[in-house]
Amino acid sequence: MRLALAAAAIPSATLAEGKPMSGLVSLEMAITEMLLTLGVTPLATTNIPLYRRLVTYPEMPASVADLGPFGEPNPEYLHRLAPARILAADWQAPGLGRLAAIAPILALPLYPGKTPALEHQEAVLRQIGDLCLRRDRAEEVIASTQATLERARARLSGINRPVYLCRFNRDGRNLAVFGGNGMLGDVLRRLEIANAYRGRVNALSGGTNIPLASLADAPEAVIVHFDRGAETEAALQRLDQSRLWHALPAVAAGRIARIPVIYPTGGPLSASRLADALAASLPEIAHG
Amino acid sequence: MADIRMERTRNLSGMVAFLLIGAGLALFCINLIMNGPGLDFPDLVRRASADDIAAITVVYGTLPRLVVALAAGGLLGLAATLMRQGLQNPLAEPGTLGVLAAARFGVAVALIWFPGLSGLEWPVLLGCGAALALVLWSATGRQHSPLSIVVNGMVLGLCLDAATTLLLLSHFEELGELLIWQSGALIQDNWNSALILVVALALAGLAVTVLRRPMAWLGLNDTAMKGVGISPTTLRALTLCLATGMTAVVTRQIGIVGFVGLAGAALANLLGSRTFSQQAFFGAVLAASLLFVTDQAVQLLSPFLPIPTGAVTALLAAPLLLVLLLKTRTSGTRPVGRQQSHDIETRRRRYRTWLPLAALVAIILIGLAVGRTGQGIDWASGATFYDLLPFRWPRLVAALAAGGLLAFAGSLMQRLTGNAMASPELLGVTSGAALLMVPLILLVPTLDRTSVMLVCGVGAFLTVLLSLKLSARSGFAPQRVLIGGLAITAFTGSILSVVATLGDPRLVRLIGWLSGSTYNVRPADALLAGGVLVLVLLAVPLVARWLSILPLGEPAGRALGLPMARARLVILVLVALSTGMATILVGPVSFIGLIAPHLSRLSGMRKPAEQLLQAVVIGAALTGSADWLGRILAFPWELPAGLVVTVLGAVAYTLLMARR
Numbered sequence: 010m011r012l013a014l015a016a017a018a019i020p021s022a023t024l025a026e027g028k029p030m031s032g033l034v035s036l037e038m039a040i041t042e043m044l045l046t047l048g049v050t051p052l053a054t055t056n057i058p059l060y061r062r063l064v065t066y067p068e069m070p071a072s073v074a075d076l077g078p079f080g081e082p083n084p085e086y087l088h089r090l091a092p093a094r095i096l097a098a099d100w101q102a103p104g105l106g107r108l109a110a111i112a113p114i115l116a117l118p119l120y121p122g123k124t125p126a127l128e129h130q131e132a133v134l135r136q137i138g139d140l141c142l143r144r145d146r147a148e149e150v151i152a153s154t155q156a157t158l159e160r161a162r163a164r165l166s167g168i169n170r171p172v173y174l175c176r177f178n179r180d181g182r183n184l185a186v187f188g189g190n191g192m193l194g195d196v197l198r199r200l201e202i203a204n205a206y207r208g209r210v211n212a213l214s215g216g217t218n219i220p221l222a223s224l225a226d227a228p229e230a231v232i233v234h235f236d237r238g239a240e241t242e243a244a245l246q247r248l249d250q251s252r253l254w255h256a257l258p259a260v261a262a263g264r265i266a267r268i269p270v271i272y273p274t275g276g277p278l279s280a281s282r283l284a285d286a287l288a289a290s291l292p293e294i295a296h297g
Numbered sequence: 298m299a300d301i302r303m304e305r306t307r308n309l310s311g312m313v314a315f316l317l318i319g320a321g322l323a324l325f326c327i328n329l330i331m332n333g334p335g336l337d338f339p340d341l342v343r344r345a346s347a348d349d350i351a352a353i354t355v356v357y358g359t360l361p362r363l364v365v366a367l368a369a370g371g372l373l374g375l376a377a378t379l380m381r382q383g384l385q386n387p388l389a390e391p392g393t394l395g396v397l398a399a400a401r402f403g404v405a406v407a408l409i410w411f412p413g414l415s416g417l418e419w420p421v422l423l424g425c426g427a428a429l430a431l432v433l434w435s436a437t438g439r440q441h442s443p444l445s446i447v448v449n450g451m452v453l454g455l456c457l458d459a460a461t462t463l464l465l466l467s468h469f470e471e472l473g474e475l476l477i478w479q480s481g482a483l484i485q486d487n488w489n490s491a492l493i494l495v496v497a498l499a500l501a502g503l504a505v506t507v508l509r510r511p512m513a514w515l516g517l518n519d520t521a522m523k524g525v526g527i528s529p530t531t532l533r534a535l536t537l538c539l540a541t542g543m544t545a546v547v548t549r550q551i552g553i554v555g556f557v558g559l560a561g562a563a564l565a566n567l568l569g570s571r572t573f574s575q576q577a578f579f580g581a582v583l584a585a586s587l588l589f590v591t592d593q594a595v596q597l598l599s600p601f602l603p604i605p606t607g608a609v610t611a612l613l614a615a616p617l618l619l620v621l622l623l624k625t626r627t628s629g630t631r632p633v634g635r636q637q638s639h640d641i642e643t644r645r646r647r648y649r650t651w652l653p654l655a656a657l658v659a660i661i662l663i664g665l666a667v668g669r670t671g672q673g674i675d676w677a678s679g680a681t682f683y684d685l686l687p688f689r690w691p692r693l694v695a696a697l698a699a700g701g702l703l704a705f706a707g708s709l710m711q712r713l714t715g716n717a718m719a720s721p722e723l724l725g726v727t728s729g730a731a732l733l734m735v736p737l738i739l740l741v742p743t744l745d746r747t748s749v750m751l752v753c754g755v756g757a758f759l760t761v762l763l764s765l766k767l768s769a770r771s772g773f774a775p776q777r778v779l780i781g782g783l784a785i786t787a788f789t790g791s792i793l794s795v796v797a798t799l800g801d802p803r804l805v806r807l808i809g810w811l812s813g814s815t816y817n818v819r820p821a822d823a824l825l826a827g828g829v830l831v832l833v834l835l836a837v838p839l840v841a842r843w844l845s846i847l848p849l850g851e852p853a854g855r856a857l858g859l860p861m862a863r864a865r866l867v868i869l870v871l872v873a874l875s876t877g878m879a880t881i882l883v884g885p886v887s888f889i890g891l892i893a894p895h896l897s898r899l900s901g902m903r904k905p906a907e908q909l910l911q912a913v914v915i916g917a918a919l920t921g922s923a924d925w926l927g928r929i930l931a932f933p934w935e936l937p938a939g940l941v942v943t944v945l946g947a948v949a950y951t952l953l954m955a956r957r
Binding site: 074075076081082083086107110180221225250252253254256 | 685
């Protein structure tokens with residue numbers, strides 16, 4: 010909760026600019042996160058329950074309409090809301106051509122490609138800031154994100170152990186691990202913490218699925234896993250019955266931390282929330 | 298009852314089982330050596346207790362998995378042999394009786410509405426038991442005809458699978474566990490499941506050994522059994538309950554593993570096991586060795602192709618089923634079509650003939666005018682109506698056309714084969730059409746929906762040919778053709794589920810279409826489908842005379858001067874064209890082609906051409922309402938029209954069977 014308040018405090022700057030652009034619709038969660046970070050409430054977005062579970066902050070205002078799934082946002086409902094502009098991720102846009110008849114679609118590039126992911130997301134935030142006449146607010150958010158990262162880096166400077174950043178599947182046999190040039194991997198790099206997972210990851214989410222036994226590849230590592238509520242409870246129950254789990258050096262030595270879920274392709278606010286969470290949890294378990 | 302005729306007298310079951318197990322063991326050794334830890338088991342156990350990760354993976358993962366595969370396979374083989382014996386039907390097994398689909402549905406319901414329930418034992422057991430009871434009950438009116446039991450079981454299974462898919466779409470978050478459980482992955486990380494299954498196998502083996510003599514009498518006729526002093530009904534019920542219990546235990550532990558039991562039991566019979574004791578023993582052993590080999594092969598391939606074992610067993614067994622059906626000749630006479638397909642009509646002639654058309658008009662109006670907003674149900678009128686029209690007409694037209702086309706194809710097939718159960722869905726024609734799409738979409742990446750619809754027609758045509766061949770081989774015994782069709786449907790289902798785990802975006806898009814989503818129907822697709830419907834309807838006057846003669850059978854047709862070969866070909870092309878077009882719009886399992894012609898007869902239509910047109914009206918009305926319901930029920934989410942119509946269609950099928 011302390012983390013949440015700290016993070017939510019970032020965008021509460023004074024309203025120096027004019028009225029932000031209204032009538033925007035966002036079809037993707039990272040874009041929604043960035044809009045809300047800039048203090049712009051979209052007219053509607055897709056899959057609000059999933060946003061509340063995976064992105065969480067900034068909190069979704071009750072006034073935002075839910076259009077249904079990412080792949081098939083409800084066209085009639087969208088049409089009735091008469092938006093001025095539709096913001097979508099570039100990977101979504103090809104399937105949504107029909108919606109262009111309702112309002113112009115702006116496809117934002119969410120694949121970081123070779124640019125470090127955080128830098129890329131900051132550029133997207135600036136682009137959205139320009140679009141909603143909130144460029145100044147965007148610069149403030151970026152500056153405060155960098156300050157948060159720097160504070161966390163200083164606090165974590167004594168830690169030499171590599172970190173697995175992961176999410177356990179319900180079956181207790183596989184897990185999603187994050188790294189590479191994804192947003193989560195990039196935050197680790199900024200904090201000067203070694204990522205224990207060095208394999209390939211999916212270009213969009215910066216994660217991949219690996220079997221449980223792979224967590225033994227870096228015996229000295231710390232395991233940090235994301236808490237997805239009931240799913241994580243079920244996973245931990247099954248892991249507890251697994252002989253392999255208890256044989257993992259990190260588990261045997263208690264070098265394991267459970268932190269709030271962070272959306273792996275989220276924007277600068279998600280990045281600062283990860284940095285805060287790591288700064289709060291790692292020092293207790295990662296020394297020695 | 299059709300049994301398999303054997304020329305061989307020697308029982309080769311033992312030898313084949315020995316070879317299979319040998320192959321499995323060889324694969325097992327390769328797996329162990331390739332993964333590094335080697336074959337020195339005492340050393341592995343020692344290293345595992347010293348927390349060596351590689352050794353732990355073997356001792357607590359690979360070894361229990363081997364035991365689980367053998368014990369689960371044995372239980373499923375034994376269960377299938379018992380069902381086969383109890384129902385005196387070579388095709389009875391947990392998968393074909395809808396028991397597995399019911400277990401899956403039970404688990405889905407439990408996860409969504411009873412989240413506090415600890416463990417999945419009760420939902421699995423209740424699901425399995427209810428399915429068995431339902432299937433047996435559905436056949437009581439028809440003297441427990443063995444094949445009608447299997448057909449009802451498979452229809453029940455398809456319907457429950459559609460219902461589970463609907464639940465998955467609407468409750469994806471709660472059902473994450475179901476997705477993992479249902480795939481039938483045998484991966485283990487402790488010895489719990491292995492121990493449970495071994496104990497269950499031992500108990501089941503003991504029970505069957507004790508009861509082997511009375512169970513063997515189930516093969517005799519009922520009067521002979523009464524002479525021995527046992528109620529055949531009690532014994533049959535006991536046998537089936539035992540088999541269902543064994544299935545439930547396996548399903549609880551490792552998820553859905555389809556068709557392995559059937560394959561084991563069928564192989565044992567084919568290889569020369571004659572007595573019930575031999576069949577039970579070798580059925581279990583062969584099923585165990587099949588699952589063992591498959592699972593080891595899956596483990597060997599898993600770094601390149603992570604497929605759960607349960608999905609692959611269906612891929613092996615469905616073709617086996619088809620081969621068995623093609624190899625087995627039965628003496629059967631072609632049923633007289635009139636008797637089969639017209640018995641309903643005589644009873645309900647005075648039905649209101651205009652009701653379906655009125656329903657169709659109503660559903661068109663409702664579909665175009667009524668929607669749902671954040672506030673609730675909403676009638677659009679005036680300017681709003683025209684404003685929303687571009688969103689509504691393409692999908693409505695596509696849904697109506699798909700239903701009409703399937704009804705058209707179903708009516709033609711029922712006329713052509715003289716079989717009241719023939720329909721593009723039950724004969725696997727829609728699935729065959731979908732199956733051809735998988736390689737095609739990979740080889741020709743730029744296909745859009747329109748060209749996909751046309752290619753689907755080719756797949757449908759090939760499947761109709763296959764099913765006619767099956768039908769000729771089996772002396773036109775109608776229900777054997779149905780089993781063949783259901784095997785094709787099951788095969789396509791597992792191909793699609795494997796494809797889904799590969800996650801290729803092009804194939805995922807195909808699966809989206811095949812679930813019957815009308816979301817992305819463009820005006821051009823809708824106009825094409827509607828155009829084809831009009832085109833095939835224009836052919837009705839040309840084929841009307843053939844349609845009244847064909848059900849009488851070949852000799853009668855020749856005697857009346859019908860050009861049999863040409864008539865068949867023209868009708869086949871019409872069936873393929875309409876089925877291919879419709880499949881890509883509402884998916885392979887919609888039951889419209891089965892139901893609409895029956896409902897048309899119920900409404901009192903008697904002449905073939907009238908019946909055909911009425912069926913088209915009814916089919917269109919059904920899919921039209923499914924599309925509208927899909928738009929309304931889960932707003933703002935949309936349920937695919939194809940899935941809604943499957944559930945509607947299966948309910949209609951059940952009512953139809955209850956009436957007969």
